[in-house]
Amino acid sequence: xxxxxxxxxxxxxxxxxxxxxxxxxxxxxxxDEWITTRTGIKERHVVEDGVSTSDIACEAAREALEMAGLAxxxxxxxxxxxxxxxxxxxxxxxxxxxxxxxxxxxxxxLEAGCSGFVYSLAVAxxxxxxxxxxxxxxxxxxxxxxxxxxxxxxxxxLFGDGAGAxxxxxxxxxxxxxxxxxxxxxxxxxLYIPAGGSLKPSSKTTIxxxxxxxxMEGNQVFKFAVKTMGYAALKVIEKAGLQPEDIDLxxxxxxxxxxxxxxxxxxxxxxxxxxxNLPKYGNTSSASVPIALAEARAxxxxxxxxxxVLVAFGAxxxxxSTVIEWNEGV
Ligand code: UT7
Numbered sequence: 001x002x003x004x005x006x007x008x009x010x011x012x013x014x015x016x017x018x019x020x021x022x023x024x025x026x027x028x029x030x031x032d033e034w035i036t037t038r039t040g041i042k043e044r045h046v047v048e049d050g051v052s053t054s055d056i057a058c059e060a061a062r063e064a065l066e067m068a069g070l071a072x073x074x075x076x077x078x079x080x081x082x083x084x085x086x087x088x089x090x091x092x093x094x095x096x097x098x099x100x101x102x103x104x105x106x107x108x109x110l111e112a113g114c115s116g117f118v119y120s121l122a123v124a125x126x127x128x129x130x131x132x133x134x135x136x137x138x139x140x141x142x143x144x145x146x147x148x149x150x151x152x153x154x155x156x157x158l159f160g161d162g163a164g165a166x167x168x169x170x171x172x173x174x175x176x177x178x179x180x181x182x183x184x185x186x187x188x189x190x191l192y193i194p195a196g197g198s199l200k201p202s203s204k205t206t207i208x209x210x211x212x213x214x215x216m217e218g219n220q221v222f223k224f225a226v227k228t229m230g231y232a233a234l235k236v237i238e239k240a241g242l243q244p245e246d247i248d249l250x251x252x253x254x255x256x257x258x259x260x261x262x263x264x265x266x267x268x269x270x271x272x273x274x275x276x277n278l279p280k281y282g283n284t285s286s287a288s289v290p291i292a293l294a295e296a297r298a299x300x301x302x303x304x305x306x307x308x309v310l311v312a313f314g315a316x317x318x319x320x321s322t323v324i325e326w327n328e329g330v
Contacts, residue, residue, distance in 0.1 A: 005125035005136075006175030006327045009070065009167030011063025012294040013056045014281065015047040021157070028153035035157045040257025044160025044282030046145040052086045053163075054095035057141035060165035060290070061100060064137065067328075068167035072100040076133035078107040079124055081116025081140045081286040083315065084147055085109060096139065105137070112183075113191065114253050114314025116140060116286035117164070121310075121322055122179040124168050131170075139165040140286035147193060149213035158255070159214070160282035164290025174305070174325030178239035180232050187317035190220040225259045225313045230266030232321040233311045237267075240323040246307050247273060251296060253312035254278040254288040263311065275301060285314065302326055 020043040021032035035041055047056065057080055065072065078100075080093040093107035112119040117140030124136035141163035150156050192215055195206035202212060229252060237244055244267040252260050257278055264274045275296045284291060289310050296302050304326055311321040 002129055003170040003172060004175035004177070005128040005168045006171040006330065007166045007324065008169045008328050008330055009064040009066070009068025010290070010294040010297055011060040011067065011165045012291045013059035013063070013163045014291070015045045015051065015056065015161050017046050017048060018043050019046050024157055027150060028156060030153045030157055039158060040278050041157065041282045042279040045162060047143055047161045051143070053082055053084050053141045053143050054086050054092050054099060056143070056161070056163040057092065057096050057139045057165070058099045060141065060163040061096065061137055061139055064165040064167045068169070070135065070167060072102040073104055075102040075105040075135060075137050077124060077127055077136040078102060078105045079120040079136065079138050080109045081112065081120045081138070082109060082142055083111060083113060083116070083285055084143045092141070102137070112314065112318045112320065113316050114255065114283070114285045114288065115312040115316070115318040115320040116314070117289045118310050118312045118320035118322055119181055119318070121166070121168070121176065122181055122320065125176050125179070128168055128170050134170065136168045137165060138168060139163060140288070140290045142285040142287045144285055147212070147214055149210050152213070154218060155214050155216055158283050160284050162281055162284040162287045162291050164287050164294055166290055166293070169330050171327055171330050174327035177323045177325055178236050180236040180239060180321045181319070182232070183316050183318045185316065187220065187224055190217045190224070190317060191315040221317070222256070222259065224317050225255065226262045228313045228319040229259060229263035229311055232313070232319045233263060233267055233309055236321040236323050237309065242307065242323065244268060247309050248306035249273055249275055249296060249301055249308045251275045251289060251292050251308060251310050253314070254281065254292055255283045304329060
């Protein structure tokens with residue numbers, strides 16, 4: 001049997017600066033009560049001026065490499081999932097490659113909104129399963145505070161900054177058993193940034209109209225998320241030849257506790273099998289799943305042999321899920 005990819009290293013980076021719901025009450029017309037009941041978020045972290053996505057990506061990556069026992073020069077491939085790259089080009093993955101000193105690694109970015117990290121796991125796994133590469137460093141990193149309109153209460157309460165990373169290597173036992181990836185481009189306008197691309201380059205007018213910030217139809221994304229998270233999780237479990245009751249830990253994209261609860265209900269999962277850290281960090285887009293995974297393992301919620309399901313949804317609109325039979329020892 002051909003080898004599978006498995007996660008042998010995990011790391012995360014959360015910027016020290018905290019922005020609480022109480023802080024937001026002073027910035028926009030909102031309340032801790034509204035944010036808590038509608039989203040589950042209590043606080044989020046934001047970077048200081050001058051810090052870039054590649055900086056925080058490297059922090060998470062170094063932790064993941066240390067856990068895997070790999071030196072930077074040994075990395076074959078770096079994929080950075082992000083919607084907040086340092087700049088349009090070069091790819092943030094190339095900036096990370098240089099900062100880490102990973103001079104033997106191929107490097108590129110992958111953009112699939114909040115599903116980006118799980119999409120990237122699927123892509124990296126193909127390189128490992130084919131035998132082309134021995135390992136890969138997959139990072140989800142975001143500085144959403146820089147693309148947030150801090151005067152728009154409907155979006156600014158939701159997002160936070162952070163980074164998470166995973167090292168993938170080949171294994172004969174367990175690893176990533178199946179993937180489910182999908183997209184529905186017709187929902188693109190539900191969650192997007194109007195300007196700054198080739199269609200509408202940044203100009204004085206686009207800045208005045210605040211078209212360089214996130215625009216979202218919350219309700220539309222909410223409906224999509226509730227439908228998709230359950231579907232993507234069930235589908236990938238079926239592809240892996242398993243049942244929902246086989247799951248030891250469900251690690252969903254952290255966007256809204258109501259969305260997570262709906263997905264968990266669909267799978268009939270008890271609360272103790274669902275990992276939630278949303279109250280502390282808000283929605284960190286492609287960083288949310290790797291941060292949650294790193295934290296779950298650090299808290300002793302994941303051990304070798306466990307069945308772990310990751311599922312995400314996001315801009316695109318996209319969805320992605322995977323089932324991992326945990327084996328970090330290779
Ligand atoms: O990773 C993907 C990123 N996006 C998401 O995950 C977002 C998914 N969507 C959601 O999580 C929810 O739709 C939201 C949390 C964004 C909004 O919750 P909702 O229950 O769908 O509320 P709503 O948009 O229907 O708004 C309800 C009310 C509105 O007032 P009216 O029109 O009923 O008078 C809003 O103006 O809540 C108001 N509102 C607020 N009030 C206080 C919207 N934002 C706020 C706020 N504070 N921050």
